[in-house]
Amino acid sequence: MRHNPLLLPLGDSAWTVEFGDRIDPALHARVMGLAGALHAAREAGELAGIVDLVPTFRSLTVHYDPLAIDGEQLGARLLQLAEAAGSSTSDGRHWLLPVCCDGELAPDLERLAEARRMGTETVIALLAATTFRVYMIGFMPGFPYMGGLPPALAMPRLASPRKAVPARSLAVTGEMCAVYPWESPGGWNLLGRTPVTLFDAADEAAPALLESGDQVRWRIVERAEYDHLVGELAAGRLRRTDFLVAAEAAWPA
Template identity: 35%
Template sequence: MRRIINFPHTMWISQYTVRFAFNEVISQENFQAVQKFNWFLQKNLQHKLVETVASYHTVTAYIHQKIDIKCLQKQWLAMQMSTTNEEIPSRHLQIPICYDEEFALDMQRVMDYTRLTYEEVKVMHISKAYLVYLIGFLPGFPYLGDLHEQLFVPRLKKPRKSVSASSVGIGGAQTGIYPLDSPGGWNIIGKTPFTLFDVHEKNSFLFSLGDHVQFYEITKQEYSEIKSKGV
């Protein structure tokens, strides 16, 4: 039976900014609805659209011409009733991580809180494929979920003044990677040799909304070798 997703709640932020909100729940099912609606807006608004910004449960559309919400509602329903099933583009990325003690600044805190061993934390962290729910906080910072429940650890009570770029952290139900040197309160458990943000590249961000990410462990030597290649 075809699942019909209700049209999201509509709220005008300004004359040329409108926000569409689904249920305020962080889940893959809810995010799939967001992704589908984001793609729908890009396809149907076209020349009226400046850009869309999607997050956990909302899509904000920036427009330069007036749009007809009732017309969009009809198009949304018609698209879902159509027999044509168009796939929303999605990438599957393999990201190396070094969990060496030099990079895993908060591993002891994580072990104390979870009562897991160093090895168990690593194995659990790489055992799941993660979904990029949101890009934010810093340019290219990916909010990845869903973290294994046994790795749910509160963020630091006192954030660090500086976390080095490419550090991998966990906080609450999510894991993420710092794209730049910045303050931060996530529990740092490793580091990737990959560069997440490069303003000089055509595609500045390594990650995109909706990507599927699988981590794998590398040694410190492998980290240095990859880093020297400037990936």
């Protein structure tokens, strides 16, 4: 674990601030602490040349307009803020998202259960009992890399990736969990499907449902409820944000 942040140039219009060399909630809290400090500085009218912040597992990339702000001065300021900001104490937003683990929606469930020497009911129960932390968005827009998968469910990627993973598929590999926002190739193990769209280009304010720092729990639903929710969301009678919960206390025990 690196105690002092490391500043790395990324082309001529971005800096990456690294906090360590592994996936660790404590490192990610420092990433989010710096992101929070930068948001506060921008709201106070400072650092107007910053155009985007990209948090990851262990680093924060800061994109800026070199015509609006001096890159060297910004780099020095980033190091100051990184050392002063400390770790974020925010738990992020809390989501309780439905997922169906029935039949063709969970094509790898039985294989994973057999490999880990447990019943499919146990796999599903472990998924439902786990709080997942969104570390970063990557691979494709809206694709959340979520940590916290129980080691008992850890599985390697498929030897031969699928050419087309269905949209909204819940997937796991190693100790990570994710959801494919739309149909794409992929090699993760598919354990279910959520009716909730994770990336909506029509939502200009927030096309990606999840963001770094969010926490996610899964509510297991039967196929009939899954189909009903798909219809309600498509008709606009439900909104994606309806699955936000006020706090961790609202999650099921």
